[in-house]
Amino acid sequence: MPSIRKIAERAGVSIATVSRALNNDLGISAKTRDRVLAVANSAGYKAKVGRRVTNSVGFAYTGEQTLSHPFEAAVLEGAVKSLGGGGFNLVLLNVKRDRLRGETYTQFFRRAGVRGVILRIVAESRDICRTIASEGFPHVVLSERFESSDINCVDCDSKPDSVRAMEYLIALGHRQIAFATHNIPDRDHTDRLEGYREALGNHGLPFRPELVFKHPATLAGGATVLKMVMSMAERPTAIYYVDWLLAVGGIKAAHEMGVRVPEDISIVGFDDTNMRHAVHPTLTAVCQNAVKLGAEAGTRLTQVLTGERKAPFQITMPSFFEINESTGPPPEEPIRIATNGRRTAEVDQVGSDIPRPSVVRGSEAS
Amino acid sequence: MPSIRKIAERAGVSIATVSRALNNDLGISAKTRDRVLAVANSAGYKAKVGRRVTNSVGFAYTGEQTLSHPFEAAVLEGAVKSLGGGGFNLVLLNVKRDRLRGETYTQFFRRAGVRGVILRIVAESRDICRTIASEGFPHVVLSERFESSDINCVDCDSKPDSVRAMEYLIALGHRQIAFATHNIPDRDHTDRLEGYREALGNHGLPFRPELVFKHPATLAGGATVLKMVMSMAERPTAIYYVDWLLAVGGIKAAHEMGVRVPEDISIVGFDDTNMRHAVHPTLTAVCQNAVKLGAEAGTRLTQVLTGERKAPFQITMPSFFEINESTGPPPEEPIRIATNGRRTAEVDQVGSDIPRPSVVRGSEAS
DNA sequence: CTGAAAGCGCTTACAG
DNA sequence: CTGAAAGCGCTTACAG
Numbered sequence: 182m183p184s185i186r187k188i189a190e191r192a193g194v195s196i197a198t199v200s201r202a203l204n205n206d207l208g209i210s211a212k213t214r215d216r217v218l219a220v221a222n223s224a225g226y227k228a229k230v231g232r233r234v235t236n237s238v239g240f241a242y243t244g245e246q247t248l249s250h251p252f253e254a255a256v257l258e259g260a261v262k263s264l265g266g267g268g269f270n271l272v273l274l275n276v277k278r279d280r281l282r283g284e285t286y287t288q289f290f291r292r293a294g295v296r297g298v299i300l301r302i303v304a305e306s307r308d309i310c311r312t313i314a315s316e317g318f319p320h321v322v323l324s325e326r327f328e329s330s331d332i333n334c335v336d337c338d339s340k341p342d343s344v345r346a347m348e349y350l351i352a353l354g355h356r357q358i359a360f361a362t363h364n365i366p367d368r369d370h371t372d373r374l375e376g377y378r379e380a381l382g383n384h385g386l387p388f389r390p391e392l393v394f395k396h397p398a399t400l401a402g403g404a405t406v407l408k409m410v411m412s413m414a415e416r417p418t419a420i421y422y423v424d425w426l427l428a429v430g431g432i433k434a435a436h437e438m439g440v441r442v443p444e445d446i447s448i449v450g451f452d453d454t455n456m457r458h459a460v461h462p463t464l465t466a467v468c469q470n471a472v473k474l475g476a477e478a479g480t481r482l483t484q485v486l487t488g489e490r491k492a493p494f495q496i497t498m499p500s501f502f503e504i505n506e507s508t509g510p511p512p513e514e515p516i517r518i519a520t521n522g523r524r525t526a527e528v529d530q531v532g533s534d535i536p537r538p539s540v541v542r543g544s545e546a547s
Numbered sequence: 548m549p550s551i552r553k554i555a556e557r558a559g560v561s562i563a564t565v566s567r568a569l570n571n572d573l574g575i576s577a578k579t580r581d582r583v584l585a586v587a588n589s590a591g592y593k594a595k596v597g598r599r600v601t602n603s604v605g606f607a608y609t610g611e612q613t614l615s616h617p618f619e620a621a622v623l624e625g626a627v628k629s630l631g632g633g634g635f636n637l638v639l640l641n642v643k644r645d646r647l648r649g650e651t652y653t654q655f656f657r658r659a660g661v662r663g664v665i666l667r668i669v670a671e672s673r674d675i676c677r678t679i680a681s682e683g684f685p686h687v688v689l690s691e692r693f694e695s696s697d698i699n700c701v702d703c704d705s706k707p708d709s710v711r712a713m714e715y716l717i718a719l720g721h722r723q724i725a726f727a728t729h730n731i732p733d734r735d736h737t738d739r740l741e742g743y744r745e746a747l748g749n750h751g752l753p754f755r756p757e758l759v760f761k762h763p764a765t766l767a768g769g770a771t772v773l774k775m776v777m778s779m780a781e782r783p784t785a786i787y788y789v790d791w792l793l794a795v796g797g798i799k800a801a802h803e804m805g806v807r808v809p810e811d812i813s814i815v816g817f818d819d820t821n822m823r824h825a826v827h828p829t830l831t832a833v834c835q836n837a838v839k840l841g842a843e844a845g846t847r848l849t850q851v852l853t854g855e856r857k858a859p860f861q862i863t864m865p866s867f868f869e870i871n872e873s874t875g876p877p878p879e880e881p882i883r884i885a886t887n888g889r890r891t892a893e894v895d896q897v898g899s900d901i902p903r904p905s906v907v908r909g910s911e912a913s
Numbered sequence: 914c915t916g917a918a919a920g921c922g923c924t925t926a927c928a929g
Numbered sequence: 930c931t932g933a934a935a936g937c938g939c940t941t942a943c944a945g
């Protein structure tokens with residue numbers, strides 16, 4: 182537990198200068214400040230309350246996300262649980278809103294009294310992760326991936342299972358498959374789009390940009406995609422929704438329009454928790470365990486903070502693909518429903534007795 | 548911003564004793580400790596990092612809850628947002644797991660570096676709220692109600708709308724109505740049970756304990772209730788599920804069993820967010836706005852901490868009742884499905900063309 | 914169980 | 930922009 186005296190010694194400055202660097206006082210050169218902060222981080226300088234070390238860790242987000250989205254909530258739950266085991270509390274920090282002008286991330290985190298951070302940050306803010314890593318502040322990036330080996334990260338690669346999901350649809354006979362994602366770019370969702378493209382390519386099917394939909398991660402967004410797809414001239418017979426809320430919105434809209442899933446259209450969804458079982462028909466989905474992902478990030482950060490782990494790490498966890506009831510062969514003669522609600526190829530609507538394919542556990546990949 | 552010197556003066560002890568009281572050092576009498584802590588709380592003593600005051604607030608829970616339950620997640624989101632406006636960070640604190648033996652709540656919160664707490668605590672831990680209030684630590688209790696006027700609380704009373712929901716079912720012709728709740732008692736859910744009983748009484752219907760089901764707040768729990776209800780000899784024609792997950796589990800099970808909602812059974816659910824629109828048919832539900840509830844708690848606590856608000860308060864927010872598609876008149880001849888899946892009164896299953904009652908906005912009560 | 918006093922860790926005018 | 934030094938706020942042996 183080095184004091185500012187030790188930091189001052191190592192950095193070759195006075196304790197007053199160390200104090201100024203840590204507190205972002207005016208009248209300190211950026212060069213000196215950065216040198217001092219780098220020394221402080223590498224020496225493991227810790228925020229203290231009085232003379233006691235604080236045991237808080239930050240959950241840094243940028244405000245583009247909604248904390249109540251099932252993924253964020255599940256990740257939080259996992260992180261809180263695993264950090265609690267090591268005696269750490271979790272502090273929620275909005276790095277975009279609350280960081281002061283001119284403050285380095287190290288200063289911001291120190292001011293918030295945290296000793297390390299879990300960075301839950303979307304793609305457009307990847308630079309933030311790079312900066313924090315270069316400052317040497319203890320961190321784990323959650324759900325993004327970096328090649329640079331000095332950035333610690335934990336994520337889940339859903340690309341292989343996205344390919345698998347697409348190949349399953351293609352094997353069922355689907356040739357026109359739409360792709361629906363939310364409108365906040367992050368690594369996760371890019372993986373899934375890449376999987377979609379790759380599978381199409383593998384089977385000689387063209388990638389058609391007009392079949393890629395981007396909407397806010399809401400029920401309404403998912404419904405819009407379904408309606409648009411159903412009104413297309415050469416309409417897709419399946420949709421891969423890479424967000425749970427979007428998928429549920431799509432299924433809901435299908436019920437309301439009298440479009441049968443999977444007879445009229447097949448839907449593959451995405452599930453961060455166990456909510457694929459909440460909808461009817463049960464969603465065939467690419468799944469990741471967000472609670473586990475959060476827990477892994479928490480465990481890793483604990484190891485970094487206790488000094489148990491020195492080397493940087495890049496962990497990729499597996500997703501899995503689960504076949505349930507929302508997918509089936511494409512219809513022989515696809516119905517199309519115009520935006521005015523008129524069907525262009527009337528089909529009989531016998532009932533809701535949807536045949537249920539047996540639930541097959543996909544690749545609980547290694 | 549009083550220092551320990553000022554606290555010592557007011558409490559009539561030395562600064563050493565104040566320090567010991569704040570830190571739970573051995574060798575201090577409980578009497579002295581409590582007196583010192585009371586003075587510290589009433590003087591507004593604040594945790595400091597170095598010489599700077601911390602701006603953290605705790606979200607105290609007890610671990611019986613799951614942070615990823617839609618209600619908890621929504622409440623957190625609201626609290627984080629409103630606290631952020633006042634420059635406060637939110638720290639997640641498990642008061643049961645992390646409080647040390649012999650530590651007062653004030654000491655625990657001080658050690659965690661928080662200046663105030665939002666108490667999200669279930670019924671069996673009501674004493675915790677009383678203790679914290681009596682210690683004088685700045686707090687707002689979320690989603691419980693206290694008569695004692697020195698406990699600050701913000702909650703939502705869903706009893707009136709529970710009565711309304713029941714009366715709506717009764718007006719539709721239902722006479723046997725089951726009630727399903729989760730198995731963690733808290734004020735919210737007790738309100739709903741009381742509303743259920745009151746409405747039955749108002750209409751001369753008997754309260755039958757065997758129609759009250761308690762299950763964990765999971766999809767499986769909700770499914771179990773539906774299955775049990777469907778196999779009862781004199782089976783209920785409607786269920787009031789006072790938890791979203793339970794209601795969704797029930798609807799899902801109905802689809803799987805070929806039980807039509809609302810033709811064969813009416814379902815009234817509960818919604819903390821907007822997820823009644825995620826299921827088909829859209830849930831008729833008693834609704835509360837959990838994000839708003841969390842935001843209100845955050846705003847109030849901010850006012851307490853800035854000294855803007857001195858007097859204790861008890862805020863009750865309104866719920867509302869929304870009629871959607873999952874309710875209708877009872878069937879003329881109720882089908883019954885034995886646990887072996889055999890129907891005892893076969894009915895024709897023409898289709899999924901469920902007539903949709905127009906969506907009526909209920910009592911967005913004052 | 915409590916206090917007087919030494920002293921740690923930090924911040925902050927003051928000087929240059 | 931930086932340092933030497935005063936001093937705040939707290940903790941902790943030591944004494945009783």
